[in-house]
Amino acid sequence: MISYQCEVIGVLQYLFAVRGTPEHLRSNNGPEFVARSVRRWLDQAGVGTLFIAKGSPWENGYIESFNGKLRDELLNRELFLSLEEARWVIDRWRIDYNHHPVTWFQATGMSL
Numbered sequence: 001m002i003s004y005q006c007e008v009i010g011v012l013q014y015l016f017a018v019r020g021t022p023e024h025l026r027s028n029n030g031p032e033f034v035a036r037s038v039r040r041w042l043d044q045a046g047v048g049t050l051f052i053a054k055g056s057p058w059e060n061g062y063i064e065s066f067n068g069k070l071r072d073e074l075l076n077r078e079l080f081l082s083l084e085e086a087r088w089v090i091d092r093w094r095i096d097y098n099h100h101p102v103t104w105f106q107a108t109g110m111s112l
Contacts, residue, residue, distance in 0.1 A: 005035045012038075016045065024048040069097070 012025075025047050042049060074093045080086035 005037045008035075008038055009041050012041070012045075016047075021045060022047060024050045026050040026052065028052050 016022075025042060027049070028051070039049065070093075074090065078086075078089060080089065
């Protein structure tokens with residue numbers, strides 16, 4: 001088994017233990033998710049797979065929304081002078097994005 005497949009299974013085992021086992025796992029057709037060993041492990045865990053069709057990003061609105069925010073709020077506004085700087089700035093943005101989300105109402109100053 002290739003190491004990234006083992007890593008994927010290890011992460012999924014952890015997530016299933018912490019968050020519970022889902023009925024289905026939605027993913028793209030990347031090699032780490034279509035690998036026989038991963039599919040076999042998911043089958044043994046009783047988890048179905050739902051693959052996103054190639055060229056169908058609308059099937060995964062969450063990641064498309066994230067990609068748009070990353071592009072609009074960070075990548076289009078920064079000029080990285082080094083890989084180290086890019087890693088640092090992106091990591092700070094990631095922490096802020098995950099731990100201090102701004103709702104649409106907060107961003108526009110509107111209230112319910």
